[in-house]
Amino acid sequence: MRKLHLAALALAGCAASAPVLAQTxxxxxxxxxxxxxxxxxxxxxxNGCIRGATALALEGPGWRVLRPQRNRYWGHPELIATLRVLGQRVRAATGKAMLVADIAQPRGGPASGHASHQIGLDADIRFQLVPDGPLDPALRDEGTELSVVADGKEIDRARWSAEQVALLRIAAELPRVDRIFVNPVIKRELCQTAQGDRRWLAKVVPWYGHDGHMHVRLKCPADSPDCRPQDPLSADDGCGTALAWWFTSEPFRNHVARPAKPPEPPAQCRALWSQ
Ligand SMILES: [Zn+2]
Known part of the structure; x- marks a missing residue:
């Protein structure tokens, strides 16, 4: 009944006051x-959702939100706070700003182009850093993601520098960050070059794609007993056989993402989406 009412409002030209509705x-x-x-x-x-999400401001010290028209800049308050700190630290380290792509929809749930990003604890951040000034609207709204991996095999030195390493290291050393997904070629580069304390490398996990952005995932927050945590990471830096697998296995070299049938969401999410 309420949905019909909202739809009628939108049709009556009251779009400013009627929420836009999207299909999961x-x-x-x-x-x-x-x-x-x-x-x-x-x-x-x-496979989940989020209640009480907050929005990341579209710009702030050290960050800019991409494609704000997609309305995917919502997350658990711990993630939003973490992104703000990350932006500030990236700016302090590089003098530049990071580009935040998709976080989550206002109530989470499946979002096109992603398997995860459903519970407000995942965020995509591009490797490309930009001056911490006005963001070119064309880059903000339509800018293509630039891969830092050439031919799927080697780091593209024209797009990779100490700045990208700083971005990854600062993110990995934030205590609420559980893991960061990157292309295996990027993980290999870090394994071969990281100096000093290498413990942060453990959180940087190889995964398909992820050659133009890193995917930052937070641990389940203490306030969320129904959040299912990931398995713990291995105790080492992940630079040994676990990394080598990605360069020798057929599944990686011939990987084609196949859309799976969406699982049935938790009952709490169905209730939340139908409010
Ligand atoms: Zn992602």
Whole structure:
């Protein structure tokens, strides 16, 4: 009944006051505003939702949000706070700003182009850094992601410098960060070049794609008992046989992402999406 009412408002030209509604991969309709209440990340990173999400400001010291029209700059308050700190530290280290791509929809859930990003604890940050001034609108709205991996095999030295290493290291050393997904070629580069204390490397995990951005994932927050944590990482820096597998296995070299049937979301999410 309420949905019909909202639809009628939109048709009547009251779009400014009526939330835009979007369809999740499960066919559930999700409002363009967060669900009210205390923050809770609910379910699994790749099958869940979030209550009480907050928005990352579209720009701030050391960060700029990309494609704001997609309305995917929402997350658990711990993630938003972490991104703000990350931006400030990246600016202090490089004098530049980072580009934040998708975080999550206001109530989480499946978002096109991603398997995860569903519970407000995942964020994509491009490797390309920009001057900490006005952001070119064309880059903000349509700018292509630049891969730092040439031919899928080697680091592209024209797009890789100490700045990208600083971005990864600063993010990995933030205590709430659980892991960071990057292309195996990037992980190999870090393994071969990182100096000094190498413990941060353990959090940098090889995964398919991720050659133009890093995917930062937070641990389940203490306020979210229904958030399912990831398995713990191995105790070493991940530069040994676990990394070598990516360069020898057929599945990696011939990987084709196949869309899987979306799993049934947790009951709490269905209730939250239908509010
Ligand atoms: Zn991602």
């Amino acid at each position: 991969g499960n066919g559930w309709t999700v409002a363009a505003t967060p669900a009210a209440g205390a923050a809770r990340a609910i379910g699994w990173y790749a």
